[in-house]
Amino acid sequence: MDIQVDSNNRGGKGKMNGASQLSHAFIVFISAIFTQNILLSYFLGLCPFIGVSREVKTSFGLGMAVIFVMTSTCLLNWLAYQYVIEPLGLHFFRFILFIIIIAAFVQFVEMVIERYSPSLYQRLGVFLPLITVNCAILGASLFMVIREYSFIVTFGYGLGSGIGWFLAIIAMAGIRQRLANDRIPKGLQGPGITLIIAGLMALAFIGFTGVLSGN
């Protein structure tokens, strides 16, 4: 679970050649899904994870939305970082700028979903705008900055993190749907048992550590 900062990889300046960039991106992609799963290894984005994971259908819709938002905002934020923050030296403003971009983008996604799939819009309900404050989204952008990924690698990282989050929530929804008819002690019903399951899933994913580290 360690954050690897590779100072040799000045990704933003694109010093590596195309092929190794691509392979780096691929490694980062795979590790973001399994070994460094942003939800199960870094515990980011737990709120909708616990709130929406009751049904596989809704979780599927939310997961897809998160993949889309995470990939796109990582890329947009990378552009903002390269062409606005870096040149002007406004590193301290990156949090605010990233959040503004994420918020605007989620608003846009909301409008598109409402227009083209009102049923999904209604099923997601309040959790769609809540993607804005999903710390996994901001977290992915910030990790991208810290690890100084290049554009292609950012794409792989954003996509991978999104898919990792998606897998985690689908798995959780599947488990919870199975558990729906089981007798769970009253105190543990709902968030209680969900967190326990999340912990067990995280434990399982620890098994992947050391297989690949995406730096």
Added chain:
Amino acid sequence: MILTIFTAVIVVSLIGASLAGVLVISEHYLNDYGRCRITINDERELDVEGGEDLLSLLTAEKIFIPSACGGRSTCGLCKLKVLEGAGLLLPTEEPFLDKTERNSNVRLACQVKVRSDLKIEIPKELFAIREYTCKCTEITDLTYDIKLFRFELIEPKTMDYIPGQYVQLQAPAYKKSSEEVYRAYSIASDPAEKNLIDLIIRLVPGGICTTYCFEYLKVGDEVKMNGPYGQFRLTETDAPIVFIAGGSGMAPIKCILHQMKNTENKRNATYFFGANQPRDLFLLDLMEQFEKQLPDFHFIPSLSEPGDNSKLEYEKGFVTDAVRRRLKNARECEAYLCGSPGMIEAVIKVLLELGMSEEKTFYDKFE
């Protein structure tokens, strides 16, 4: 240092502003559902711009659906049937709709977004609600704090209402109130005169609308009102009637009595009018006239503070005491009450004690 902060603020503001601009533009294109046709009760068609909720669109077309919360889905009053084009039931609507309503396509108008053509059904009474411009043609003092206001309808020229219904009178912004307010008053006029609306209004100390009516409204002034609203009305049965109302609560009763005379209604009716002192009694001549014109109508005022020189024929005490003394056949009667919630509750208690069944009590509780 300062320059950095300055640049940072400008840059972030610019980016924020341009993102906001992008959002506004995309909303314009994404929320563009084009013109939609709303068919009401299979008879009326509206051509509106889609993208808004049904309640706002209907109100903009001057079809007034009742709503107390202004579209926040907390009052549940804006129910109507959407037969086609509604979309899925929203979680915000679920608490207000029971199983039968859901099966018959009842929805909350403030939550249904108009994206395509709709077919809806509105209860005929709601359909009849309009906004009226009228002119005040007469102001008559009835007591020291109650006046009768006569309004002549200008546009539309007539109002179709059921005796017992009320209108919402609009008091415009004036010295004592910075914005316009609406207050409900029962229609007191003779239904045969479709272009006149009489309202009996009691001055409420500090009241926005009543102060406007008593101190600012002059004969010849134009006012707005919308309606008719309300479920308070006479049943179609033959059961004997007990009216109980005091003060300005007489308004709907007066209207019903006019209608009874117009339709030659032969039902036995007794009107218990509760008041404090002799100076609170009014329209006694009119009530005497009704006693002559209607075959079986009796007007029984009751004074709680009769003083020394009140006529002996008036009942003494609260209206509840008078009812207890004089009402003999409560079991068969229907009761129509209009007054303050406190008075209505007290009276209903007495009526139930006397044997009246609760489903035969009807009331208008907004005084």
